[in-house]
Amino acid sequence: xxxxxxxxxxxxxxGIAQYAIQEVRALRAAGHHVDVCSPEPSAAHFHIDLxxxxxxxxxxxxxxxxxxxxxxxxxxxxxxxPVTSAExxxxxLGLLIAFRRAKSVDVRVHEFDVVGxxxxxxxxxxxxxxxxxxxxxxxHTSTEQHDFSAAYEIAESKIEVIDHGxxxxxxxxxxxxxxxxxxxxxxxSYIFLSIGFLQAHKGFDRAVCGYRxxxxxxxxxxxxxSLRVDDPEYVWYVDGLRDLVAATPGATxxxxxxxxxxxxxxxxxxxxxxxxxxxIWSSGVGARxxxxxxQLIATRVGGLEQQVPEGTVLxxxxxxxxxxxxxxxxxxxxxxxxxxxxxxxxxxxxxxxxIRRAAxxxxxxxxxxxxxxxxxxxxxxxxxxxATASTRATATLLKKxxxxxxxxxxxxxxxxxxELAAAVALARPTVQDQSEAAPSSxxxxxxxxx
Amino acid sequence: MDRQxxxxxxxxxxxxxxxxxxESVLSDLAHGLAGRGWEVEILTTCARNHYTWExxxxxxxxxxxxxxxxxxxxxxxxxxxERAAIGGAIEHGHPVSLRDQQRWMNxxxxxxxxxxxxxxxxxxxxxxxxxxYLFWPAFAxxxxxxxxxxxxxxxxxxxxxxxxxxSPIFTGVRGLWFLSEPEMALAERLHPDLAPHRIVGAGVRxxxxxxxxxxxxxxxxxxxxxxxxxxxxGAKNWxxxxxxxxxxxxxxxxxxYLVTMGTGDVxxxxxxxxxxxxxxxxxxxxxxDALAAADAYLQPSQFESFSLTILEAWLAGTLVVANxxxxxxxxxxxxxxxxxxxxxxxxxxxxxRFIAQEPAAAQKIAASGRDYVLxxxxxxxxxxxxxxxxxxxxxxxxxxx
Numbered sequence: 001x002x003x004x005x006x007x008x009x010x011x012x013x014x015g016i017a018q019y020a021i022q023e024v025r026a027l028r029a030a031g032h033h034v035d036v037c038s039p040e041p042s043a044a045h046f047h048i049d050l051x052x053x054x055x056x057x058x059x060x061x062x063x064x065x066x067x068x069x070x071x072x073x074x075x076x077x078x079x080x081x082p083v084t085s086a087e088x089x090x091x092x093l094g095l096l097i098a099f100r101r102a103k104s105v106d107v108r109v110h111e112f113d114v115v116g117x118x119x120x121x122x123x124x125x126x127x128x129x130x131x132x133x134x135x136x137x138x139x140h141t142s143t144e145q146h147d148f149s150a151a152y153e154i155a156e157s158k159i160e161v162i163d164h165g166x167x168x169x170x171x172x173x174x175x176x177x178x179x180x181x182x183x184x185x186x187x188x189s190y191i192f193l194s195i196g197f198l199q200a201h202k203g204f205d206r207a208v209c210g211y212r213x214x215x216x217x218x219x220x221x222x223x224x225x226s227l228r229v230d231d232p233e234y235v236w237y238v239d240g241l242r243d244l245v246a247a248t249p250g251a252t253x254x255x256x257x258x259x260x261x262x263x264x265x266x267x268x269x270x271x272x273x274x275x276x277x278x279x280i281w282s283s284g285v286g287a288r289x290x291x292x293x294x295q296l297i298a299t300r301v302g303g304l305e306q307q308v309p310e311g312t313v314l315x316x317x318x319x320x321x322x323x324x325x326x327x328x329x330x331x332x333x334x335x336x337x338x339x340x341x342x343x344x345x346x347x348x349x350x351x352x353x354x355i356r357r358a359a360x361x362x363x364x365x366x367x368x369x370x371x372x373x374x375x376x377x378x379x380x381x382x383x384x385x386x387a388t389a390s391t392r393a394t395a396t397l398l399k400k401x402x403x404x405x406x407x408x409x410x411x412x413x414x415x416x417x418x419e420l421a422a423a424v425a426l427a428r429p430t431v432q433d434q435s436e437a438a439p440s441s442x443x444x445x446x447x448x449x450x
Numbered sequence: 451m452d453r454q455x456x457x458x459x460x461x462x463x464x465x466x467x468x469x470x471x472x473e474s475v476l477s478d479l480a481h482g483l484a485g486r487g488w489e490v491e492i493l494t495t496c497a498r499n500h501y502t503w504e505x506x507x508x509x510x511x512x513x514x515x516x517x518x519x520x521x522x523x524x525x526x527x528x529x530x531x532e533r534a535a536i537g538g539a540i541e542h543g544h545p546v547s548l549r550d551q552q553r554w555m556n557x558x559x560x561x562x563x564x565x566x567x568x569x570x571x572x573x574x575x576x577x578x579x580x581x582x583y584l585f586w587p588a589f590a591x592x593x594x595x596x597x598x599x600x601x602x603x604x605x606x607x608x609x610x611x612x613x614x615x616x617s618p619i620f621t622g623v624r625g626l627w628f629l630s631e632p633e634m635a636l637a638e639r640l641h642p643d644l645a646p647h648r649i650v651g652a653g654v655r656x657x658x659x660x661x662x663x664x665x666x667x668x669x670x671x672x673x674x675x676x677x678x679x680x681x682x683x684g685a686k687n688w689x690x691x692x693x694x695x696x697x698x699x700x701x702x703x704x705x706x707y708l709v710t711m712g713t714g715d716v717x718x719x720x721x722x723x724x725x726x727x728x729x730x731x732x733x734x735x736x737x738x739d740a741l742a743a744a745d746a747y748l749q750p751s752q753f754e755s756f757s758l759t760i761l762e763a764w765l766a767g768t769l770v771v772a773n774x775x776x777x778x779x780x781x782x783x784x785x786x787x788x789x790x791x792x793x794x795x796x797x798x799x800x801x802x803r804f805i806a807q808e809p810a811a812a813q814k815i816a817a818s819g820r821d822y823v824l825x826x827x828x829x830x831x832x833x834x835x836x837x838x839x840x841x842x843x844x845x846x847x848x849x850x851x
């Protein structure tokens with residue numbers, strides 16, 4: 001069969017590119033002729049900028065040569081930001097024509113946007129037609145299946161859930177001991193691993209916070225990954241993560257691009273893979289970890305709950321994550337840090353210790369603020385979302401639901417406010433600065449009229 | 451030595467008319483190992499020219515001696531304006547985002563058919579050897595099967611060398627072959643987590659005989675001359691050499707012609723146009739005879755990872771005059787004692803003045819060069835080191851068929 005795959009493609013560093021190459025490899029090994037079309041120049045046979053006006057029509061010309069078209073769908077491949085109504089019309093109309101010209105269209109949906117899906121306007125109508133003109137839509141979890149079906153009014157039966165790792169094969173034959181030796185890891189520790197691109201929605205800082213307090217001689221946390229893009233908010237996040245890890249004995253940040261083989265070597269070396277995501281649709285890391293039978297600890301976000309294998313520990317918040325990590329490594333008792341030398345300590349010393357402990361307690365939204373000197377930190381109150389706990393159980397449940405529904409929008413705002421507050425605090429002159437500046441300013445003040 | 455399995459060598463260009471150190475070293479290794487009984491394939495493009503990447507050879511498979519050559523079309527599908535713009539920023543040392551580094555790499559010649567040949571066939575090869583690191587085939591294809599990849603980076607201290615883009619291949623492949631100690635030291639400095647690595651060097655073919663008079667006769671060259679063989683381009687400091695040679699010729703009334711062979715436009719300044727003789731692309735035999743006939747071989751390039759031609763000059767008993775800013779060339783000169791180096795035009799002028807006035811003394815300096823090459827860079831010794839590292843890194847039981 002002649003197949004055209006449309007996808008982000010290597011050597012571009014990207015999760016979908018890695019997914020695509022594995023499917024291409026499997027299809028070619030099965031005897032199919034597979035060509036690839038990517039949105040930018042890559043190892044693909046063709047490249048078409050699908051965000052351009054003519055892009056979808058160029059694709060429409062190409063698809064006729066193939067028996068099947070497989071699209072690795074991510075909105076960023078097709079839509080320009082902001083996604084206006086006109087933009088949705090452009091994409092929907094162009095792809096509708098391309099899909100109609102193709103003999104068969106399979107769409108692997110990695111992420112999708114439901115904005116305007118239900119509307120009666122032209123853009124929404126065209127978008128629904130576009131999706132309905134496909135032959136097969138695949139997602140990785142039943143949550144996505146349900147949401148997609150509801151958004152685009154397509155029967156769930158037409159949307160197939162496929163295992164994220166369906167085309168994944170093992171790339172590492174080392175034993176756990178060999179992998180640890182190669183990576184220079186201790187052979188007698190329980191090792192937690194969080195691996196992948198370093199970005200806020202992956203929530204690796206949550207893993208650090210969950211790990212805090214564990215005995216670093218008996219368990220370590222290895223965070224492995226690199227920046228995918230060096231946009232300011234990504235860089236800022238990694239700066240904060242670096243600080244957090246530095247303040248956490250037993251946690252290590254391996255800032256490195258991870259090759260395919262090294263990726264699997266890390267999975268083999270660890271005892272448990274922590275997926276502390278704030279937002280995700282489905283996880284390639286989880287799928288690869290499953291290949292090696294590694295314990296998974298994952299947050300219950302996106303479609304992870306449906307994707308992960310039986311035996312995975314799913315958690316809803318940071319406290320549950322910390323508990324799960326403690327239980328996994330056999331340190332079930334919550335750590336108790338003794339207060340020592342209380343008889344000799346005066347109030348400032350105790351106050352300082354309280355601040356120190358709070359700073360290193362790892363509240364997730366302390367990233368950035370945590371690195372401030374204590375005095376500054378006291379002048380920069382953290383913005384925190386209201387507590388969900390209530391004396392009435394039903395209210396707690398309701399608040400938790402609201403938090404879950406709105407968290408994806410509110411958390412980045414809270415983080416950004418705290419980041420700005422930290423920047424302001426750092427720029428604010430200290431008392432010492434002011435007193436040092438005072439003598440030189442006095443003569444000028446005397447010269448001021450009136 | 452266990453020689454099971456097929457070895458693939460992946461130069462960006464191969465065949466008659468391709469000029470390039472890395473390409474030449476890989477080709478020699480491929481044929482040398484085939485001569486020792488290995489099954490060897492060369493995977494390369496159909497291009498000869500590394501500027502245009504025009505497909506001049508036919509795609510497909512052919513056999514050259516004991517080696518199977520598989521050619522794939524080079525694809526240049528953009529005006530490469532993005533590459534030029536980002537490349538300018540890289541050259542000037544400006545920070546360039548990873549996203550732009552990827553664009554810079556992909557907005558150039560690419561070889562999708564070669565990439566997909568390896569997608570399909572990589573497991574068939576025991577080792578896949580790429581060089582140099584800067585070209586797309588090495589960058590993109592080596593990441594497909596890092597566990598079977600050996601990279602011969604041919605690294606020099608150019609601005610692109612420190613790009614984060616290359617980190618995965620320097621740290622993730624099965625092994626790295628270096629040509630010299632300075633090259634290895636540079637790689638270790640740039641990538642502290644360097645993959646397993648060794649210095650293997652490059653073998654220098656020892657001609658059976660030299661025919662300097664035949665060279666003069668064939669090309670109608672009378673009188674004393676200096677030689678430069680290789681790519682005539684800015685990256686090799688060709689223009690600077692012309693400028694320095696012109697200044698020295700005029701100031702010191704030098705008796706030399708500058709004979710040059712290789713690829714690229716020569717464009718001498720009008721003041722010395724009659725002193726510069728361009729022979730274009732020449733055979734290896736012609737080059738060897740030219741080396742033996744020359745008063746000195748000039749190596750103006752700052753960015754060298756090995757500099758095969760200066761070793762070939764020493765084999766011919768000819769003095770080398772080289773840009774001292776090249777760590778590798780300085781290292782060779784220091785170890786061999788068979789060359790002179792310069793850091794600016796004034797020093798170049800003095801070097802040339804010395805050769806013009808004291809040819810016997812110049813020849814005496816050059817004399818130790820041949821022994822240096824024969825002691826360190828015999829082809830058999832290099833092939834022994836190469837085979838030993840393949841056996842260590844990719845033993846047959848883990849390898850392909």
